[in-house]
Amino acid sequence: MNILNVSGLVKRYGGLTATDHFDLSVAPGEIHAIIGPNGAGKSTLIGQISGELRPDEGRLVFEERDITALPIGRRARLGLARSYQITSVLHEFTALENVMVAVNAQAGKRFGCWQPMAAAHAIAGPALALLEQVGLGERAHVPVAEMAHGEHRQLELAMALASSPRLLLLDEPMAGMSQAESAQMTALLRTLKGRCAIVLVEHDMDAVFALADRITVLVYGRAIACGTPAAIRADAAVRSAYLGEDEAVLDAEGAHA
Numbered sequence: 114m115n116i117l118n119v120s121g122l123v124k125r126y127g128g129l130t131a132t133d134h135f136d137l138s139v140a141p142g143e144i145h146a147i148i149g150p151n152g153a154g155k156s157t158l159i160g161q162i163s164g165e166l167r168p169d170e171g172r173l174v175f176e177e178r179d180i181t182a183l184p185i186g187r188r189a190r191l192g193l194a195r196s197y198q199i200t201s202v203l204h205e206f207t208a209l210e211n212v213m214v215a216v217n218a219q220a221g222k223r224f225g226c227w228q229p230m231a232a233a234h235a236i237a238g239p240a241l242a243l244l245e246q247v248g249l250g251e252r253a254h255v256p257v258a259e260m261a262h263g264e265h266r267q268l269e270l271a272m273a274l275a276s277s278p279r280l281l282l283l284d285e286p287m288a289g290m291s292q293a294e295s296a297q298m299t300a301l302l303r304t305l306k307g308r309c310a311i312v313l314v315e316h317d318m319d320a321v322f323a324l325a326d327r328i329t330v331l332v333y334g335r336a337i338a339c340g341t342p343a344a345i346r347a348d349a350a351v352r353s354a355y356l357g358e359d360e361a362v363l364d365a366e367g368a369h370a
């Protein structure tokens with residue numbers, strides 16, 4: 114059974130079809146990367162899976178439940194989470210405090226405002242464990258404003274993991290990272306492999322080819338290929354789609370992994 118099935122998805126912006134009869138299946142625990150040239154419709158697609166955007170046509174089924182009409186919060190509660198953007202993080206607060214807010218959002222039903230101390234104790238432990246998991250255990254008490262860009266992305270991941278998602282949507286987690294930070298994030302995402310399924314939109318081909326079980330290639334809103342990294346790298350239609358942009362990305366070092 115797939116954890117996610119997307120069928121016949123269409124999203125139009127006026128005369129532009131940004132998602133064009135798109136199908137996707139994601140197996141439990143799979144890392145499924147979505148790649149494609151600039152403007153191919155990757156963010157539009159992630160937005161529709163997370164619930165930020167409503168499709169014009171098509172159907173989204175998560176764990177056999179039709180979620181097409183469900184708002185973002187309901188999807189998140191079902192176990193489908195999108196990584197937070199650091200812009201929604203409280204910069205003057207520490208990493209730990211931010212993750213505590215995310216953990217508290219999950220524990221909201223269990224801890225009422227009439228027992229704030231009990232709630233704080235109960236959420237600090239899980240929040241610290243999440244920070245340790247993403248490699249920020251030593252940085253727990255550092256204000257977010259003082260952290261490096263790569264650490265912000267690690268923090269976003271810890272906050273997304275607070276809901277124990279079974280499907281995590283990551284939109285360009287390596288964006289703006291140095292090569293070293295990107296390699297660190299790749300190693301971190303590898304530790305999540307099998308624990309939850311991941312739909313990964315990413316331009317960093319080293320990361321994509323090192324992590325993905327399957328890759329779907331999007332061009333003008335349509336999936337032109339879907340397969341293992343080796344199959345995608347050898348696919349003639351994929352190579353020609355990247356011609357003129359940066360075909361060399363398909364031959365990146367990590368693409369041989």
Ligand SMILES: Nc1ncnc2c1ncn2[C@@H]1O[C@H](COP(=O)(O)OP(=O)(O)OP(=O)(O)O)[C@@H](O)[C@H]1O
Pocket residue numbers: 126129131149150151152153154155156157158
């Ligand atoms: N709100 C919008 N209104 C109109 N057109 C839009 C809107 N959002 C995106 N588009 C257009 O839809 C197409 C797909 O955009 P999208 O951002 O989803 O692509 P992308 O693959 O994520 O691009 P990139 O790799 O550059 O981030 C583009 O042509 C874009 O200009």
